[in-house]
Amino acid sequence: MDGGVDGLTVGEVAGLAGVTVRTLHHYDRIGLLSPSGRTASGYRQYSAADLDRLHAVLLYRDLGFSLEDVAALLADDADPAAHLRRQHALLRARLERTQQMVAAVEKEMEAREMGIPLTPEERFEVFGEHDPEQYEAEVQERWGETDAYAQSKRRTGAYSKQDWLRIKAEGEDVEARFAAALAAGVAADSAQAMDIAEEHRQQISRNFYDCPPQMHAGLGRMYVEDERFTAHYEKRAAGLAQYVSDAVQANAVRQGG
Amino acid sequence: MDGGVDGLTVGEVAGLAGVTVRTLHHYDRIGLLSPSGRTASGYRQYSAADLDRLHAVLLYRDLGFSLEDVAALLADDADPAAHLRRQHALLRARLERTQQMVAAVEKEMEAREMGIPLTPEERFEVFGEHDPEQYEAEVQERWGETDAYAQSKRRTGAYSKQDWLRIKAEGEDVEARFAAALAAGVAADSAQAMDIAEEHRQQISRNFYDCPPQMHAGLGRMYVEDERFTAHYEKRAAGLAQYVSDAVQANAVRQGG
DNA sequence: CTTGACCCTGACGCGACGTCAGGCCGCACT
DNA sequence: AGTGCGGCCTGACGTCGCGTCAGGGTCAAG
Structure with missing residues (x-):
């Protein structure tokens, strides 16, 4: 009772x-x-x-706190609502960080596909927020865009040479068709340009990793935001980076809608 | 040389x-x-x-692998592209899990706000995928929706009673205005209903946690998807849960656009 | 009243480092 | 040529968060 x-x-x-x-x-x-x-x-x-x-203990632990810290957190304020707010904030931070890591891996996949080397800082920058200036100059001169470094990067791949050549040829083909469309004055948001973009997307999906339209759009943005990717396209034709980026994004809208 | x-x-x-x-x-x-x-x-x-x-080691480690497992992963296949794909997949899985945890915390905040008790399974279900059947029946009869359990849940809050009463009154007010609008035949996607929804959102933001329109829309969906939240509104007026949900979502579109 | 599943308290082990201790490099500065 | 001083080396022991027995009590079912 x-x-x-x-x-x-x-x-x-x-x-x-x-x-x-x-x-x-x-x-x-x-x-x-x-x-x-x-x-x-x-x-x-x-x-x-x-x-x-x-x-609460398990959630904080999962977020990486030591048990001692968890005890302190739980002792601090007894208000459960405060914990929920804090956990919410921490989880959202983690979400953001994970998204950045996903983006970094996607960038690296794309870089590898094109044979563009990333600097060491770039590759590690997503781990912890250490001072970005610190080693910059020193490493820049050591590992700058030397041929040796770029080649060693490319050699680390263990592709069958056959496959690699085929993939390379496919990429060349799509890029050439983009360049031709640009030269012919075909609008970037035309069906024709979007078709090439879609083929580009499917090529990536086949040869490297699953690349849904939304992710493809992200790559498109990178083509104009990262100067090395821009340079890759501009070497072929002036304005091509922007053109490919526009076509890819237009296609993403078409596929997504 | x-x-x-x-x-x-x-x-x-x-x-x-x-x-x-x-x-x-x-x-x-x-x-x-x-x-x-x-x-x-x-x-x-x-x-x-x-x-x-x-x-690669740090990424896998960050994902929770033991160093031994990391070694095995790195020994398995020397293809760097395979690692990127795997890392990508693992990160996306982590992203999804984190999103679920965020959603769970949001649900709990909302539940606390309304004084609705969550079952233990519900609160822990986001941690690891243990068999959901296993303890279900047993715990259901122990911790089922008894008054004692619900009350003990409510008592655990450490709000000042003043604050609690004020917040409760504010909530009552908004709910009453929703009910009145529904009774008067005001459309859920009308400006008037959306205004009440917006006030609801700002009330949550002030009193509980920051609640942007998108998150508010998620809560709105929950009002019709989770029967206990539905019951909370239906007790006041038939069709109110759906009405509030619609108004909240319409308002989210308005605020978001 | 036995049996098997579950509970208790030590106590040792382990993974992934942190943290000295004692000593060797290397470069600058005098 | 010496002399710091920061950075590198290799043990070796400490710590945290448990995993894993060992030895023994408890409890509902048959």
């Missing part, structure tokens, strides 16, 4: 939360999460409030 | 990659990443290829 809700055992909580019993023992031992009750025989009993706390 | 590129020292690589020298020593010791050269005096010399490998 006196509404004392009974608790869950370690095993039940462990099953619910997807952790081991040992983990819960550990959290009890270090005082991070002690069950609010025990049975006469010493069994741990976890209450609903304990589950709340465990939930 | 014979183009042997010289390497980077541990400190330089550490600075570039944002790790400590000790970490690089460790990776060398366990054979995960041994520099391709040494100076006469025993200094480690890292080549560009070593940086490539380190980059």
